[in-house]
Amino acid sequence: MKWARSIAIVFLVLISTACLLADFVAPASYARQFRDVPAAAPSHQHLLGTDDLGRDRFSRVLYGTRVSLLLAPAAALFSTLLAAVVGGIAGFGGGWLQRCVMAATDLFLSLPWLFLLITVRALLPLNVSPQVSVMITFTLLGCLGWAGAARVICADARALSQSDFILLARASGSSGFRLLWRHLMPNLKPVLYAQFWISVPVFILTEANLGILGLGVAEPLPSWGSLLRELESFSTISPQAWQFVPLLLFIATVSSFHLVLTKEELAA
Amino acid sequence: MRKRIANVVLLIFVALLASGALAQSGGELRFCLRSEPKTLNPLLMSDDSSETIRYLTGGVLMRVNRLTQELEPELATSWKVADAGKTITFKLRDNLRFSDGTTFSADDVAYTVQQLMDPALHSPTGDAFRSGEGKVQTQLLSKNRIAITFPAPIAGLDKLFDQVAIMSAKSPQKEMAVLGPYFVAENKAGAYLILKRNSNYWKHDAAGRALPYIDSIRLDIQQNRDIEMLRLVRGEIDFINSVDAEYFDKVMSENPSMGHDAGASLDAEFMWFNQVPGSPLPSYKKTWFTSTNFRRAISEAINREDLSRIAFRGRARPAVGPISPANKFWFNSKLQPHPFDQKSALQRLSLDGFHLQNGVLRDREGHAVEFSVITNSGNKYRERMATMIQQDLTGIGIKLNVVTLDFPSLIERMTRTFDYEGCLLGLVNNELDPNSQMNVWLSSAENHQWNPSQKTPATAWEAEIDKLMRAQASTLNSAKRKEFVDKVQQIAWDQEPFIYLVNKNALSAVSPALHNAHPVVLRPQVYWNIDQLSLGAEVARNR
Numbered sequence: 001m002k003w004a005r006s007i008a009i010v011f012l013v014l015i016s017t018a019c020l021l022a023d024f025v026a027p028a029s030y031a032r033q034f035r036d037v038p039a040a041a042p043s044h045q046h047l048l049g050t051d052d053l054g055r056d057r058f059s060r061v062l063y064g065t066r067v068s069l070l071l072a073p074a075a076a077l078f079s080t081l082l083a084a085v086v087g088g089i090a091g092f093g094g095g096w097l098q099r100c101v102m103a104a105t106d107l108f109l110s111l112p113w114l115f116l117l118i119t120v121r122a123l124l125p126l127n128v129s130p131q132v133s134v135m136i137t138f139t140l141l142g143c144l145g146w147a148g149a150a151r152v153i154c155a156d157a158r159a160l161s162q163s164d165f166i167l168l169a170r171a172s173g174s175s176g177f178r179l180l181w182r183h184l185m186p187n188l189k190p191v192l193y194a195q196f197w198i199s200v201p202v203f204i205l206t207e208a209n210l211g212i213l214g215l216g217v218a219e220p221l222p223s224w225g226s227l228l229r230e231l232e233s234f235s236t237i238s239p240q241a242w243q244f245v246p247l248l249l250f251i252a253t254v255s256s257f258h259l260v261l262t263k264e265e266l267a268a
Numbered sequence: 269m270r271k272r273i274a275n276v277v278l279l280i281f282v283a284l285l286a287s288g289a290l291a292q293s294g295g296e297l298r299f300c301l302r303s304e305p306k307t308l309n310p311l312l313m314s315d316d317s318s319e320t321i322r323y324l325t326g327g328v329l330m331r332v333n334r335l336t337q338e339l340e341p342e343l344a345t346s347w348k349v350a351d352a353g354k355t356i357t358f359k360l361r362d363n364l365r366f367s368d369g370t371t372f373s374a375d376d377v378a379y380t381v382q383q384l385m386d387p388a389l390h391s392p393t394g395d396a397f398r399s400g401e402g403k404v405q406t407q408l409l410s411k412n413r414i415a416i417t418f419p420a421p422i423a424g425l426d427k428l429f430d431q432v433a434i435m436s437a438k439s440p441q442k443e444m445a446v447l448g449p450y451f452v453a454e455n456k457a458g459a460y461l462i463l464k465r466n467s468n469y470w471k472h473d474a475a476g477r478a479l480p481y482i483d484s485i486r487l488d489i490q491q492n493r494d495i496e497m498l499r500l501v502r503g504e505i506d507f508i509n510s511v512d513a514e515y516f517d518k519v520m521s522e523n524p525s526m527g528h529d530a531g532a533s534l535d536a537e538f539m540w541f542n543q544v545p546g547s548p549l550p551s552y553k554k555t556w557f558t559s560t561n562f563r564r565a566i567s568e569a570i571n572r573e574d575l576s577r578i579a580f581r582g583r584a585r586p587a588v589g590p591i592s593p594a595n596k597f598w599f600n601s602k603l604q605p606h607p608f609d610q611k612s613a614l615q616r617l618s619l620d621g622f623h624l625q626n627g628v629l630r631d632r633e634g635h636a637v638e639f640s641v642i643t644n645s646g647n648k649y650r651e652r653m654a655t656m657i658q659q660d661l662t663g664i665g666i667k668l669n670v671v672t673l674d675f676p677s678l679i680e681r682m683t684r685t686f687d688y689e690g691c692l693l694g695l696v697n698n699e700l701d702p703n704s705q706m707n708v709w710l711s712s713a714e715n716h717q718w719n720p721s722q723k724t725p726a727t728a729w730e731a732e733i734d735k736l737m738r739a740q741a742s743t744l745n746s747a748k749r750k751e752f753v754d755k756v757q758q759i760a761w762d763q764e765p766f767i768y769l770v771n772k773n774a775l776s777a778v779s780p781a782l783h784n785a786h787p788v789v790l791r792p793q794v795y796w797n798i799d800q801l802s803l804g805a806e807v808a809r810n811r
Binding site: 031032033035038052053054118119122126127128129130133213215218219220229 | 574639642648651652654655656669670673674680688
């Protein structure tokens, strides 16, 4: 499956580059409404046609991909770090500390995620720009998405803290932070990588779910969630193949994130 | 002579055809309800599905003709409102029977009214009749004449009886004995209802044939609109009473003869600004929102034609005010939708000291004009409108932030915390009489959304509206009432506490197999003439 991994990496690099260069590549602003040509077919001016409000779909796909592709990894990194701190300390400390932290984690995992997100989002200030709103959405995702990863990391950290090399380090006089930072954390890297790569598509999907509910990124900023809303019901799906481009891109990207994991990382 | 007879026969045939007498009879009409009816008691019905059952099964004293919007006699042959709107006297039809065979008399009307007004029953239909403290009195003048006296006058009293299905006082079947064209024969909770033809139904067509034509109705509970649409296209159901613009386009692309656009409906989409004095908004924003010039300028900067054309795919009309042009009698026809004119908007704003600076609109104190508009998430049309308004307002240097919230959070902000700036919502209106909007227009009302539950009117124009609404509610003279309501519409147009955006069209999808269907703007759009509907011969035979 090496070739599949290579293709996935190439695809992710290409797509990331394209959306990073969206300002130069996009033929129009993602927000501009060409009201004379709503829901238009592909043309010279609009490569993927226009959406229901007459906005250039190609530009929106580029910018939407940028939003989802940059912020989902950022949120994943944040939640993985949180998980590493919580899980690492709990696993390393063991005993009552581990039991308390894991009980809190279990409680957190039992919360209905989507409803929690909707509630927290409703409490936020209203007068924020779409750019700030998208940051808030992904920060929320990052803040709420650590619990599952923390459980895995805790179990791994517990196993490592009882291993021979940690015993040797303790015998050599290492303790506390040094033991955690120099000996434990480097050995947790594979599981942290795996958790990070697993979290990215999860956050992309969660944002898409929120977007489909109309609670994701604020208009007019596009994201995959808002782009996929075009396909939300039978009535809106037409035989126009170009409508499906965001969906295909979404499937390809989420799949690529899974394919980039190595066997070892998947096992971890 | 032979030729003459042939001509007469032909004439009779054409007349019968025109009256629908030769319409195919029998068969089973099928359509979907979006949810299970919450109750089958006609006095307790408040949800759409229950109201459908009431319309199909209930016999009423008089009915608003959904096409002409005029009141027509049904179980009552005539009526008279007296005592300044406190008393109504009905003369009833003779020799009518409920679906179970029990006879109909004035006793049944008295029983229904007593039930309707029983405080222990909490009838939503009865709420419209609760005009003041005291008991309602019923007086049986004869077997077929009854006078009903309410404790206080009720404007538009006669029209309210359109919603009151008469129940039998004597039938052991209680509310299941009905006077309407159908009765409930089977109710499979959560799955379907079967209504059967009421053989005791009193109406006949011009040829003397007993109505209704269709033998039974199957109502499937179906929440999923996509499945409902597929079933219509496959011929498994006969109509969808109300569809939105996107589904309508889909129907038109499948079969153009299925789509029926009855024009602007009574429903309106609008936005408003928070004018609550105690809201947690900065004082300079409160000054903006309470300024008539500011509201009028925002209104003029919105392109309503585009909203109708793009957000609703041409299936909506620019709105004028609180009463839709679809309301033939009450609409003030002198009013027109506010035109899209950004130049005029900027001129209005300059009257209040607003000015453009590097493309950004600033108030007298230099604050950049930026505000948010909340709307409920999941409503594609409102989200589209908000996004279009966002672009329109950039044309006059205003930054609009669109925020979609789940409905409970939206209501919380609108009614309890008042922590919002602008709101975009819609009003579903079933009633023609402006009395139904009293709870919106009186300044003391809870639904006076821009500044609810005022102890005394905050502005002179709100005081004027209060006066006019109370005046129209306390007079029986229709022309005088119309005059008052016209003035209210004019004030609402001038002041724009609600910035009316569009009136959605009444859209329905009807199978060509269903005959005599003439969809209208009033609910129930398709089956308002249920007793006249018939199915095509082949469909009727196969069901």
